[in-house]
Amino acid sequence: MKVIAIAAVGRNGVIGRGSELPWDIPEDMKFFRDSTRGQIVVMGRKTYDSLGKALPARRNAVITRNPDWAVSDAEVYPDLSIALKTLEPFARNEGKIVFVIGGAEIYSLSLPFLDEVWLTEIDSEFEGDVFFPHYGGGQFTATGFTRIGVREQSDSQSPFRYRFSVYGRQSEKTS
Numbered sequence: 001m002k003v004i005a006i007a008a009v010g011r012n013g014v015i016g017r018g019s020e021l022p023w024d025i026p027e028d029m030k031f032f033r034d035s036t037r038g039q040i041v042v043m044g045r046k047t048y049d050s051l052g053k054a055l056p057a058r059r060n061a062v063i064t065r066n067p068d069w070a071v072s073d074a075e076v077y078p079d080l081s082i083a084l085k086t087l088e089p090f091a092r093n094e095g096k097i098v099f100v101i102g103g104a105e106i107y108s109l110s111l112p113f114l115d116e117v118w119l120t121e122i123d124s125e126f127e128g129d130v131f132f133p134h135y136g137g138g139q140f141t142a143t144g145f146t147r148i149g150v151r152e153q154s155d156s157q158s159p160f161r162y163r164f165s166v167y168g169r170q171s172e173k174t175s
């Protein structure tokens, strides 16, 4: 089963301000939608709340410590590893990718499970209070990962320059 974290990140590591994204980049939203459509998405409860509903045409899983939290449009798990174990047979049988779609707490928890990290790296600094883990000097620096692909993009609908980077795991997964 392939597990991929997908995120957009500012040069200073910011991924969120309060419950919001600090930017509006339609081309990146399209990239996110196209990448995850038909796959499995796993998110923290706060990211679910900021979306307001499950993402359509995807199997949605939400992680929360609250045993009473429930919604009608997503599966709920008390722990990321339990979610991944439960989703694994479906992902294998159906040939689906598990996308970890945030936020920061869930990206942090997911690091030992990830095969790849797909980052839209925006070449601007943003004010915010939520940060991608292990993001420094304008790139993802977690031990065991290295950048294996990059595509520069400039979006006519947005004032930002950004690139789509793929980081691959060079060492064995620890989970």
Ligand SMILES: NC(=O)c1ccc[n+]([C@@H]2O[C@H](COP(=O)([O-])OP(=O)(O)OC[C@H]3O[C@@H](n4cnc5c(N)ncnc54)[C@H](OP(=O)(O)O)[C@@H]3O)[C@@H](O)[C@H]2O)c1
Pocket (backbone or CB within 6 Å): 006, 007, 008, 009, 014, 015, 016, 017, 018, 019, 020, 021, 043, 044, 045, 046, 047, 048, 050, 063, 064, 065, 066, 069, 078, 079, 080, 101, 102, 103, 104, 105, 106, 107, 109, 130
């Ligand atoms: N730029 C991007 O690509 C991107 C993507 C996604 C989100 N975001 C941004 O990220 C921010 C939200 O991120 P966040 O880090 O604050 O929240 P989050 O990761 O979405 O959710 C945090 C919640 O997950 C649950 N949780 C965390 N650790 C857990 C554990 N070990 N076991 C069980 N449940 C656990 C808890 O839910 P309970 O409190 O219910 O127990 C916790 O409050 C927003 O600003 C959003 O806009 C950005």
